[in-house]
Amino acid sequence: MSFITLQDVSYKYPLAKTFALKHVDLSFEKGKFYGIIGQNGAGKTTLCNLVRGLVPHFYGGSLTGKTIIDGTDVKKWDTDQLATQIGYVFQNPFTQISGVKETVFEEIALGLENLGIPKDEMIERVIRVCKLLKIEDLIKRDPNALSGGQRQRVAFAAIIAMDSDTLVIDEPTSQLDPEGTADVFAIIQLLKEQGKTVLLVEHKIDLLAEYADEIVVLEKAQVAFQGPAQEVLQNPTLLEHGAQIPQVALLGSKLKEKGIGLAHIPITQKDAIAAIEERLGGES
Numbered sequence: 489m490s491f492i493t494l495q496d497v498s499y500k501y502p503l504a505k506t507f508a509l510k511h512v513d514l515s516f517e518k519g520k521f522y523g524i525i526g527q528n529g530a531g532k533t534t535l536c537n538l539v540r541g542l543v544p545h546f547y548g549g550s551l552t553g554k555t556i557i558d559g560t561d562v563k564k565w566d567t568d569q570l571a572t573q574i575g576y577v578f579q580n581p582f583t584q585i586s587g588v589k590e591t592v593f594e595e596i597a598l599g600l601e602n603l604g605i606p607k608d609e610m611i612e613r614v615i616r617v618c619k620l621l622k623i624e625d626l627i628k629r630d631p632n633a634l635s636g637g638q639r640q641r642v643a644f645a646a647i648i649a650m651d652s653d654t655l656v657i658d659e660p661t662s663q664l665d666p667e668g669t670a671d672v673f674a675i676i677q678l679l680k681e682q683g684k685t686v687l688l689v690e691h692k693i694d695l696l697a698e699y700a701d702e703i704v705v706l707e708k709a710q711v712a713f714q715g716p717a718q719e720v721l722q723n724p725t726l727l728e729h730g731a732q733i734p735q736v737a738l739l740g741s742k743l744k745e746k747g748i749g750l751a752h753i754p755i756t757q758k759d760a761i762a763a764i765e766e767r768l769g770g771e772s
């Protein structure tokens with residue numbers, strides 16, 4: 489059943505001449521992992537802002553159409569209340585860190601304090617997420633003196649500690665090295681296994697292909713493609729719409745063009761190896 493539904497949604501930021509979202513119809517189901525992709529300025533962050541209630545409550549602007557979150561129109565949601573339902577990891581961790589707390593522990597506990605979580609439970613939750621995100625060694629550090637990658641992990645920890653059912657995550661790996669990126673995807677997979685709904689904006693298409701159930705492609709404020717990851721990410725015409733496809737899918741469609749196609753176009757490395765082995769096995 490759809491948890492978040494957008495029906496003919498159009499949105500313009502205040503004073504903007506062009507739409508940031510235009511006639512968007514989308515539906516997000518509980519427990520699924522959605523990858524949101526598209527070229528710069530396509531509207532991905534705006535979509536996240538809408539689902540988190542920052543559009544229209546914080547940004548203002550003109551919003552038309554219907555955005556229903558858990559049965560209630562976004563215009564009627566109180567943003568604090570929505571924040572407990574939907575956790576938001578921002579694109580820029582410098583925006584997310586409050587700047588008012590002196591230790592990482594306090595920074596992660598801040599949201600829990602606001603929720604009125606009892607102290608013992610709060611301490612237990614903070615320690616648990618610090619272990620999960622491998623930031624125990626940062627717990628006493630000043631969050632304002634951390635590197636971009638460290639701040640990103642702290643921002644992530646603060647949101648996971650809130651234990652919301654839905655997480656909206658905007659390019660969480662942009663400040664991270666490959667090891668940190670792999671850690672973040674492992675955490676997102678864990679959240680998915682816990683039944684959380686995840687909306688992830690991410691440019692690292694090969695990783696999205698491995699983890700996402702569904703893909704939404706935005707182009708110039710509109711939805712260009714949407715559907716199961718396997719279906720959407722094997723489509724080479726995505727490239728003409730400013731989105732990427734996985735390297736192995738590109739290889740698969742080139743082989744198909746040359747008449748030496750695989751049984752299906754793979755989107756992950758594992759899938760590609762299996763399809764190539766099957767093809768070679770069939771020839772011998």
Ligand SMILES: Nc1ncnc2c1ncn2[C@@H]1O[C@H](COP(=O)(O)OP(=O)(O)OP(=O)(O)O)[C@@H](O)[C@H]1O
Pocket residue numbers: 501502504507508526527528529530531532533534535547
């Ligand atoms: N606060 C704002 N005020 C006015 N216009 C904005 C604001 N934020 C974004 N926009 C405009 O809205 C459109 C969509 O921007 P958005 O940030 O949602 O795109 P995006 O797909 O997330 O891009 P990127 O990949 O670069 O982060 C762009 O034309 C952008 O210039």
